[in-house]
Every structure is written in structure tokens, then in C-alpha cells.
Amino acid sequence: MVQSKAAVIRSDLDIVIARTMARDVAKTLGFGAIDQARIATAVSELARNIFLYAGTGNVTVREVEKNNRKGIEIVCEDQGPGIANIDLVMQDGYSTSRGMGMGLPGAKRLMDDFSIRSQENVGTTITCRKWRN
């Protein structure tokens, strides 16, 4: 059965709700404690980016399967200002806000696959996956 859950990000409280949801799904899918923490932390970083830069957006978590491997997919979407220079935001230490500039590169390191689609003044969609061992 494909598990899918979604959370709306509107406030800093929703960041905690989204990452708890992601952890619960990861646990149900059989991820171990350390991967659960990686997944929850990555969602926390990505949900905070939505809150800080776009104000509102959605986080969807679902089960994925590829080449007989099971995994978890997290999609973070917003209709915010978009990212003008993706290479720049993926650099450690780059930040335009009160963050430390490790949200996106940090989340990427915690996950296995990571892609960003973004258009200025249209929005940003970040899709990332982690595969179960």
C-alpha cells in the first residue's frame, strides 16, 4: 500500500507537525532510527525554508519504489518568490535571511536524491528521496 500524507506550512508550529509526520511515515516504511532522524531533520529544514521565504506551502510525504527498492519521497512546494540562482543557495553558508545557510545543502546531505525546480515569482518545488537499505 502506498502511504501518502500532506501538511500545510503556515507557521513555525507547522514545521514541527510536518517533520513529525515525515518521521511517522518513515517509521511505518521500516526506516531505522538514524534514517528517521535524517528524514525528519531534512523536512524541518525544507519546511522552514517555505515558512521563511514563501510564507505558505505544502509538504507531501509518500512511499516510492524503484528497481525493487523502497523509499520515501518528500515534495515541498510553494508559490513564493522562487530561487534566482540555485547553485548559489546550494552552497554551504549562503543565506539571505536569518538562517545559517545550511538548510538546503544540509537537507541534501541528509537525503539520497535531491532536486530543485524553481521559477522566479512563480514558486519552488523541491523533491527529495531516501532509499531503505
Add this chain to the structure above:
Amino acid sequence: MESLRIPILKIGDILIASIQVALHDASAVQFKDDLLQKIHDTRARGVIIDLTALDVVDSFIGRLIADIAAMAGLMGTRVVLTGLQPAVAITLVELGLELPRVLTALNLEKGLTMMQRLTEESDDGSV
């Protein structure tokens, strides 16, 4: 929703705060303000922040803890962080947040021993 207040206990001249629930950003910032004020009010010489119950520490909370340690240090108070879970230590380093300037101990008991040593050293004038 009103932000959650983390209780800060005083034992001798040491403050102990055990964070038992997932902190959202506003309650984390409230905790920083409360703790610094309590350091000032009680003239505490050391603070132990116990994170045993936390299963996620993201870059926001990690940075805030580093900030608290630096700010308390400016006030002349040492901060020791205790009880980081293995998964939390792993994700913090993978995130790139190694907290190099924050003192840590395995658990609250070892943290208290470390704090006693630190405050005794400063009695000698050696620190």
C-alpha cells in the same frame, strides 16, 4: 498558540534545563531569553541543557544552542550540553553543525561532574 515555557531549575549555583518536547521556533527563542534572564537573576555560574528527550535537532535549534552558549559565556557562565542521542549527533554533523565551541557530556550526571570541575577551576582563578 502561546509559546511553551521550558522549566529552568536551580541547584546551588547551577541551572538545569531539560528540554522534553519538540521546540517550535518561537518557544526556542523564548527559552533563550528566559535562560539568559535567569542567569542574570540567579548569578548562576553554570548551565546544563539536557537534550536527552529530543529526537530532532535541526539547524535552527542547533544554531540557537550555539548562540546561548556564546551569550552565556559573555555573561561569565559556562554551558554544558548533555544527552544528545546518537541519531541527533549524526544528523547535526551531517548538516554541517558540529557545535565546536559548545561543551558536551554524555549524560546529565557526567554533565554535573564536568560543571563542578569547571566552576572549581574558576575558583582557583585558573580559568
